[in-house]
Amino acid sequence: MQRLERLGATFLNDHKTLEEVLPSMIEKARKDTAELLRPGLSAFSRAMFRQLLNAYCLRDEEMLDTGIQARVNKAWQICKNIFGGGNWRTFGQEHPNFPVREAKIFRKPDKTPPSPEIWETWRRFVSIRLECFQFFGFAYYQQPFFSGLKxxxxxxxxxxxxARVSAASQGRKELASADVEYAVASVDHCHGRSPRLKFKFSRHSENYFTGERFPALIADLGLQ
Structure with a gap:
């Protein structure tokens, strides 16, 4: 990603040259990423990721009571989630009613990887966003191309x-298609639409997990 960003728009718009060099760039990126896929996120980095999760879990449109007590309760739940606790059901009725801490979001990879078909819903979500350019500019808080892609x-x-929380709420460690469908629905509900994701702290969280922190995050979550 960083290599492509440094090449600039002129190179990326040269389709003929791009077709020639892109395969080798992708192969090198795969090798580099494999070397970086080592767990090792700090407690602060994990808290940063949970803060980003909060932005995708919150459903302010369901908050009918906007009094001081309700706002204090929500702020308390946000803090609990950032530090690994809480229950997402307090943010929206579509979320599982399950303690997040018991879901063990950060874990070692499963011995038996799930079937690739399980992630088909997420791949379609990403493909449609890419094909329709619904990931930058007006579609994503006026962010430039590469920021939106990241x-x-x-x-x-x-x-x-x-998906991990969904599976754990049903007493399973293995992911199922229904877990990913719930996950994608939750993400799609917010991505490019949530008022919270347009604030600077969300941009900061997204930028924080670029470079070497992204593969470290994937490794700490247990690559699926």
């Missing part, structure tokens, strides 16, 4: 965390 790729770890 945010779109971050929906994978966000969706994985959602």
């Amino acid at each position: 945010a779109l790729l971050l929906t994978y770890p966000v969706a994985l965390a959602h």
Whole structure:
């Protein structure tokens, strides 16, 4: 991603040259990423990711009571989630009624990887956004192309965390298609639409997980 960003728009618009060099760039990126896929996020980095998760879980449109007590309760739930606790059901009725801490979002990879078909819903979500250019500019808080693309790729770890909570709430460790469908629905509800994601702290969270922190995040979540 950073290599493409440094090449600039002129190179990326040269389709003939891009077709020639892109395969080798992708192969090198795969090798580099494999070397970086090592767990090791700090407690602060994990809290940053949970803060990003909060933005995708919150459903302010369901908050009928806007009094001081309700706002204090929501702020308390947000803090609990940032530090690994809480229950997402307090943010919206579509979320599982399950303690997030018990879901163990950060874990070692499963011995038996799930079937690739399980993630088909997420792949369709990303493909449609890419094909329709619904990931930057007006579609994503007036963000430039690469910033929007990075945010779109971050929906994978966000969706994985959602799916983990969904599976754990049903007493399963293994993910199922229904878990990913719930995760993608939650992500799609907010991505480019949530007022919270347009604030600077969301841009900061997205930028924080670029470079080496992104593969470290994937590794800490347990690559699926």
